[in-house]
Amino acid sequence: MTASPMTTPFGVRLRAAMDDLGPLCAGLDPHRALVESWGLDYSVAGLERFAMTCVEAFGGHVAVVKPQSAFFEVFGSPGIRVLEQAMARLRAAGTLVLLDAKRGDIGSTMLAYAEAYLGKDSPVAADAVTVSPFLGYGSLRPALDLAESTGRGVFVLALTSNPEGPQVQHAVLDGRSVAASILDGAAADNAAAVARGELGSVGVVIGATVGTAVQDLGLDLVAAGTPVLAPGFGAQGGSADSIRAVFGAALPHVLASSSREVLSAGPDVARLRAAAVDTAYRLRELLAD
Numbered sequence: 204m205t206a207s208p209m210t211t212p213f214g215v216r217l218r219a220a221m222d223d224l225g226p227l228c229a230g231l232d233p234h235r236a237l238v239e240s241w242g243l244d245y246s247v248a249g250l251e252r253f254a255m256t257c258v259e260a261f262g263g264h265v266a267v268v269k270p271q272s273a274f275f276e277v278f279g280s281p282g283i284r285v286l287e288q289a290m291a292r293l294r295a296a297g298t299l300v301l302l303d304a305k306r307g308d309i310g311s312t313m314l315a316y317a318e319a320y321l322g323k324d325s326p327v328a329a330d331a332v333t334v335s336p337f338l339g340y341g342s343l344r345p346a347l348d349l350a351e352s353t354g355r356g357v358f359v360l361a362l363t364s365n366p367e368g369p370q371v372q373h374a375v376l377d378g379r380s381v382a383a384s385i386l387d388g389a390a391a392d393n394a395a396a397v398a399r400g401e402l403g404s405v406g407v408v409i410g411a412t413v414g415t416a417v418q419d420l421g422l423d424l425v426a427a428g429t430p431v432l433a434p435g436f437g438a439q440g441g442s443a444d445s446i447r448a449v450f451g452a453a454l455p456h457v458l459a460s461s462s463r464e465v466l467s468a469g470p471d472v473a474r475l476r477a478a479a480v481d482t483a484y485r486l487r488e489l490l491a492d
Contacts, residue, residue: 213299213331213356214393214402217430220266220299221458225483228267228301228432230462231257231289233274237463241470247281250274254289257466260475262296265483267330269460272304287326299330301432305360307335307342314345321349321357331356333408333432337371337381340388347392347405356404358432361385362417364410373420380420390427397428402456406430411446411459424453434460436486443489459486 233253235245241256243249254270261268275286290300306316319325320332331350334343336359343359350357362372362382372382379387386407393403407424409417411433417424424431433446436459450457461482468478 210354212354212396212401212404213350214396214404214430216330217267217299217356217404217458218402224264224266225487226458227265227479227483227486228269228458228460229257229261229265229465229479229482230303230460231261231268231270232462232466234271237466240467243470247278247285250278250282251285251288253470254285255292256470256472256475258289258292258296260469260472261479262293262298264476265298265479267299267301267458268293269301269303269462271462272302283327290327290329294330301331301333301356301358302327302329303333305333305335306346307338309338309342310345313342314349317346317349321346321353321355323353328353329355331358331404331406333358333360335360336385336388340385343388350404351392354404356406356430358406358408358430359385359389361389361407362409362413362420362422364412364435368410369416373416382416382420383422386422386424386427386429389429393428401428402430403428404430406432406458408432408434409449411435411449413449415448417449417451424450424456429456431457432460433457436461436464436482443486447489 233250238245238249238253243252275282293300322328334346334357336343346357374381389405389407392405396403407429409431412435465478465482469475
């Protein structure tokens with residue numbers, strides 16, 4: 204199945220989905236420990252059973268599902284076929300798909316990544332994709348431009364919660380941190396949407412457990428008009444209180460991501476769906492501005 208061009212900007216569709224179903228991005232992470240904890244073999248057959256169970260549970264019930272591409276790629280082309288099928292079924296259910304691929308390169312290679320994940324005729328095109336800006340924000344221009352033309356979105360890594368992140372993201376050049384310069388780029392790309400009163404289609408990834416870094420680095424997420432993907436809610440230590448402390452006035456723009464906590468409710472479809480819907484409900488109530 205090939206993806207069709209989007210007629211409504213991703214930011215508008217994301218805002219509507221979050222308002223309707225709550226600000227949850229459910230991770231679809233079939234890593235070995237989770238697959239085996241469901242009583243499945245860590246094989247292509249186990250991968251397919253795991254992925255399709257998640258599709259059945261989440262499709263039409265949560266705002267966004269985020270497959271982690273690496274856990275499908277590890278099985279080679281059969282794994283990619285499962286990923287394509289899962290993405291197609293989620294889209295058919297009306298669920299936004301954010302592919303966690305974290306691609307980043309320069310020139311024609313970045314353009315090829317963009318065509319793979321954002322092109323209108325690609326079998327693995329998603330509603331949005333994660334990208335890495337650490338070859339310079341400008342290196343992402345092929346993906347940013349193609350996403351705009353096809354109505355899709357990108358989420359740019361900005362302030363991650365891994366312990367190695369600060370040595371790059373907190374580094375300062377000409378008075379601005381790397382994280383702040385990334386946000387500046389996203390804000391510029393979102394300016395037209397913000398002027399229309401819309402949520403932008405260029406989001407940033409900021410960990411739910413980065414503490415005071417957003418404030419310390421002077422990141423103005425509200426003015427930037429960016430959706431914010433906040434990984435780490437639940438099993439990784441992120442709580443409603445920590446998300447409130449990290450994001451403050453930008454809470455209405457935050458899409459909290461939870462993987463292990465929700466997925467631990469599987470393999471029963473009804474329990475898995477209930478865990479996701481309950482998490483989305485709690486997020487809506489606890490993070491309401």
